[in-house]
Amino acid sequence: MSTSKIALKHSNDMRKGANPIIYIVCIILGLLSLFPFWVMVCNATRSTYEIQAHAISFLPSVSLPTNYEILNGKTFNAVSGFFNSLIVSTGVTFCSVYFSTLTAFALIAYNWKLRQAFFTLILAVMMIPAQVISIGFYQFMYKIGMTNNFLALILPAIASPMTVFFMRQYMLPALSLDLVAAGRIDGAGEFRIFNQIVIPIMKPAMATQAIFAFVNSWNELFLPMILLTRKENYTMPIMVSLLKGDIYKTEYGAVYLALTLSVLPLLVVYLTLSKYIVAGVALGSVKG
């Protein structure tokens, strides 16, 4: 205790000497993170004519309504993209978080013969991305008529090995098996024990995993792009990919506005939850 106090005092003394170069580099990197988005938001409010005269401006202008009208007349439909993405991402988040917690509970609370083998399997397939088996997945979904069906994107999330792994790591120290036993003595069934005792204990971990599941699903392009072929089913990233088309060639203001609309929900989520998100990354959430 006393050593750490001395160390803290020591670091306070040294603080005056902290290298200004560190702050300069950090501030430059921070600005680099913000710069593209700031240009994007400003240009979303500027007319195509203004952008052509000077493509960069750090001040917004007044053409937001005009840009929105131009955008609305074309294929990019922010409202439908938003709701489609919302349905898929909410479904994926629920399935992956709820069932991963349930699977982790099965791995921890019960002694079954294949338990260790099952956990080894989860570790082994954890890193295999869905993308490399997309050809077989697409052909299979096509055969059973599930293309253009959101369930084809949502149901696979029931088996999320990475989330199970994380949930197990968190549950191992957090859940005392005495609590489960106490629930049994009170006459609760196993499923009720899970829903009423285990889930409340797991809430912090579930919240962290929910954020990442939601954001990853919201950003996913590959599988939605090959599965969803009808315009009314397009998710936000597919809508964004349409901006590459020729009809947007000269409508710079509208393109910037479309990009801004696609980013806005994420920015709001990030700025309100940034503390938890950064802490979640530090806890060892792995690249999705």
Next chain:
Amino acid sequence: MAKTRVKAVSYAKYGYLFSLPFIVAYLIFSLYPTLYTAVIGFTDLKGVARNFKFLAEPFKNFSIILNNVTFQNSLVNTFEIWIMNFIPQIALSLLLTAWFTSRARRIRCQGAFKVLFYLPNIITSATVAILFATMFGYPIGPINDILVSTGMIEAPFNFLTSPIAAKLVVAFIQFWKWYGYTTIVLISGALGINPELFESAEIDGARPSQIFFRITLPCMRTILVFTLITSLIGGLNMFDIPKLYIMDGGPADATKTASVFIYTQAFKGAYLYNRAAAASMIMFVIIAICSAVVFFIMRDKHEVQQKRDERRAKRIHSKRLEGLAE
């Protein structure tokens, strides 16, 4: 005693029951598509026809794909772009880790910096790709505007038609999206090192740079290998940005990665599902090898942790006994 054993056996069925949804979903949506992809690799499935038959020479698709210049080129591109993004990324992340975990000087606003560094990671890759394509637009994109207005170049440069520039920009976007993530992971790894090691090094008079290279880095070996492999697996799957930054991996296929190649084989032009499946299986094997490395790291780490916990429990126990003796 006999009664509890009966109880334990009867509860075991819930273990199977509660992992059933996972197992069923995994069999249907992962294992079956994997096997199906492998099977398609041996067939003539292409175009709009959905029925297929096996090829007379089973490995024909694989040999065609392996000898396909575009595929070879896409593997080289994938690797080049990954290297160009990973080396600066790990270098910057290590530098930031050294600064942010330095015991001699505490950086202020660390939380705010981390939030800013991680911001690009959370934004949709599709949006980022199109945003950068617009930023690097020719002749009137914002970047050209800056470069010309400040007099760094005389005439606007066409970033979008130069193969080298396109590759560099895609690598830069990957770097920009991921260095914040890597930094946060490495900092949390460095904070997990036993502080006694640093204290004794300080007492021995080690300089901060010595401490970083002799203690921090060696102690972070596992997490560094983990970062390397996960980044490699992510890099091998790089799709959104090269697909959208310049349409389908242009110019002149300079940004065509393996994933973009597979996509264009299967879902563009002649719909060569069989060739795409063969290419997918080749990627699958490469990724499986990489993930095997992660698997063994994770397992070892788990075992080490368990042993450490056991030892700590023993130590606490013996200390308690000593306390009782006194």
